[in-house]
Amino acid sequence: xxxxxxxxxxxxxxxxxxxxxxxxxxxxxxxxxxxxxxxxxxxxxxxxxxxxxxxxxxxxxxxxxxxxxxxxxxxxxxxxxxxxxxxxxxxxxxxxxxxxxxxxxxxxxxxxxxxxxxxxxxxxxxxxxxxxxxxxxxxxxxxxxxxxxxxxxxxxxxxxxxxxxxxxxxxxxxxxxxxxxxxxxxxxxxxxxxxxxxxxxxxxxxxxxxxxxxxxxxxxxxxxxxxxxxxxxxxxxxxxxxxxxxxxxxxxxxxxxxxxxxxxxxxxxxxxxxxxxxxxxxxxxxxxxxxxxxxxxxxxxxxxxxxxxxxxxxxxxxxxxxxxxxxxxxxxxxxxxxxxxxxxxxxxxxxxxxxxxxxxxxxxxxxxxxxxxxxxxxxxxxxxxxxxxxxxxxxxxxxxxxxxxxxxxxxxxxxxxxxxxxxxxxxxxxxxxxxxxxxxxxxxxxxxxxxxxxxxxxxxxxxxxxxxxxxxxxxxxxxxxxxxxxxxxxxxxxxxxxxxxxxxxxxxxxxxxxxxxxxxxxxxxxxxxxxxxxxxxxxxxxxxxxxxxxxxxxxxxxxx
Ligand SMILES: CC(C)=CCC/C(C)=C/COP(=O)(O)OP(=O)(O)O
Ligand SMILES: [Mg+2]
Numbered sequence: 001x002x003x004x005x006x007x008x009x010x011x012x013x014x015x016x017x018x019x020x021x022x023x024x025x026x027x028x029x030x031x032x033x034x035x036x037x038x039x040x041x042x043x044x045x046x047x048x049x050x051x052x053x054x055x056x057x058x059x060x061x062x063x064x065x066x067x068x069x070x071x072x073x074x075x076x077x078x079x080x081x082x083x084x085x086x087x088x089x090x091x092x093x094x095x096x097x098x099x100x101x102x103x104x105x106x107x108x109x110x111x112x113x114x115x116x117x118x119x120x121x122x123x124x125x126x127x128x129x130x131x132x133x134x135x136x137x138x139x140x141x142x143x144x145x146x147x148x149x150x151x152x153x154x155x156x157x158x159x160x161x162x163x164x165x166x167x168x169x170x171x172x173x174x175x176x177x178x179x180x181x182x183x184x185x186x187x188x189x190x191x192x193x194x195x196x197x198x199x200x201x202x203x204x205x206x207x208x209x210x211x212x213x214x215x216x217x218x219x220x221x222x223x224x225x226x227x228x229x230x231x232x233x234x235x236x237x238x239x240x241x242x243x244x245x246x247x248x249x250x251x252x253x254x255x256x257x258x259x260x261x262x263x264x265x266x267x268x269x270x271x272x273x274x275x276x277x278x279x280x281x282x283x284x285x286x287x288x289x290x291x292x293x294x295x296x297x298x299x300x301x302x303x304x305x306x307x308x309x310x311x312x313x314x315x316x317x318x319x320x321x322x323x324x325x326x327x328x329x330x331x332x333x334x335x336x337x338x339x340x341x342x343x344x345x346x347x348x349x350x351x352x353x354x355x356x357x358x359x360x361x362x363x364x365x366x367x368x369x370x371x372x373x374x375x376x377x378x379x380x381x382x383x384x385x386x387x388x389x390x391x392x393x394x395x396x397x398x399x400x401x402x403x404x405x406x407x408x409x410x411x412x413x414x415x416x417x418x419x420x421x422x423x424x425x426x427x428x429x430x431x432x433x434x435x436x437x438x439x440x441x442x443x444x445x446x447x448x449x450x451x452x453x454x455x456x457x458x459x460x461x462x463x464x465x466x467x468x469x470x471x472x473x474x475x476x477x478x479x480x481x482x483x484x485x486x487x488x489x490x491x492x493x494x495x496x497x498x499x500x501x502x503x504x505x506x507x508x509x510x511x512x513x514x515x516x517x518x519x520x521x522x523x524x525x526x527x528x529x530x531x532x533x534x535x536x537x538x539x540x541x542x543x544x545x546x547x548x549x550x551x552x553x554x555x556x557x558x559x560x
Contacts, residue, residue: 368431
């Protein structure tokens with residue numbers, strides 16, 4: 001693959017202790033140049049969009065609760081609201097409507113409904129945590145052959161929505177596994193014969209199904225590709241339009257703030273060995289939180305991700321083992337005097353790490369502030385120890401067992417850090433309850449960490465090759481279970497799919513914790529899918545990642 005050609009060599013840069021041997025990696029440079037240096041945003045424009053949202057928002061509220069609207073029509077409207085990223089504006093109304101509709105639902109209601117209608121129903125209920133049974137799709141299967149009925153293949157819109165619906169499957173839902181493979185193959189077979197919006201819809205779904213995509217990107221593409229759905233109601237169209245413009249200005253401002261911080265901290269100079277991926281990191285932050293009121297959270301998460309990125313590249317691409325031992329110790333100590341023990345080149349970075357958390361502390365919600373910050377710091381320290389463990393294994397040429405590797409690999413997935421930093425910024429959450437929940441190692445978080453670690457390794461083990469020295473899941477799995485590479489990869493990919501099923505299961509309505517707490521974790525799984533589905537789109541961001549960042553902060557929003 002041409003994009004994966006990066007100069008990864010074990011270079012002997014230096015010979016003596018003062019000139020140490022470094023596992024030096026030359027990552028591809030940033031591809032942005034000065035393109036994002038002059039993002040403009042105007043606060044009065046932003047205010048105008050906020051005002052423009054008010055009336056359509058009220059109109060849409062009335063529409064959603066309208067008792068005379070046909071239930072399938074209502075679910076279709078709620079689907080559009082969800083896919084346009086507007087759900088947070090109508091949380092109460094939607095929940096009340098879905099509660100009513102779901103309670104009175106009978107399987108017979110679906111006897112006469114077509115594939116499209118049932119698939120939309122299924123998506124809406126599952127998106128909002130209601131477990132509509134997958135048996136609703138049984139009628140599309142031929143009971144004697146066990147295959148899907150031929151006639152549904154002519155209904156491309158129905159097939160597309162069945163494909164989208166299958167992404168919400170859980171374990172033991174074999175009809176959805178079959179439907180996913182069937183619809184994917186069928187859609188791939190017809191995509192070249194399609195045109196207009198339907199072509200765009202199918203093309204994008206095959207590349208990234210909506211449920212597994214970065215939601216801000218998905219909503220923006222829905223607005224472009226689903227013109228019919230968006231313009232069904234004037235209020236929906238007007239609200240979506242003003243909302244996108246409003247968000248785009250906000251995102252431009254946030255990205256500018258983050259770019260300025262990276263520049264002010266002088267990362268290019270102090271960490272020249274690390275990947276330079278500022279807008280790509282910001283995309284992670286937008287992926288975790290979409291709503292405008294998380295503006296500060298996105299900036300804080302972007303900064304933290306920059307620190308994690310640099311740390312990752314020191315630990316597995318630049319530092320010597322002696323330096324890494326000192327760095328880990330200093331991060332564990334977490335006090336400015338520990339800087340003395342560090343090599344000169346790491347000192348400025350260490351200072352930023354400590355300073356940033358102190359700065360952040362001033363900005364996080366008052367409720368449980370101390371504990372929120374403490375948990376984030378501990379997660380960061382745990383990550384450094386996890387990176388260090390990997391480095392020690394590589395240094396001593398020890399290949400751990402798969403289980404040993406994964407115990408540490410769940411930590412180096414970085415998702416404990418991302419989750420605690422997300423939580424740190426959520427003022428609607430009771431921190432004590434949330435931190436207590438984290439400590440129980442909830443299934444959704446464990447599944448997301450597993451997905452993150454495995455997806456990353458399965459996609460990158462070949463080009464990380466010599467550098468990783470088999471300290472990754474593919475080789476440890478091959479060795480532990482005595483399997484050839486292709487079988488190991490296949491089994492790990494199956495585990496990734498199962499992790500998705502577990503995540504979906506955990507997103508069903510639960511009384512255990514607030515649903516709001518699950519969202520950033522689900523969103524981490526989605527970003528992982530976007531980044532690692534085909535290759536490492538973070539290290540090699542050309543095409544998709546660049547396209548997405550451009551779409552969010554550069555391309556203007558279409559008017560119908
Ligand atoms: C999740 C995010 C945005 C974190 C910051 C950047 C990062 C560590 C990316 C993964 O790099 P990698 O592929 O080199 O990871 P690893 O070294 O763990 O395989
Ligand atoms: Mg790495």
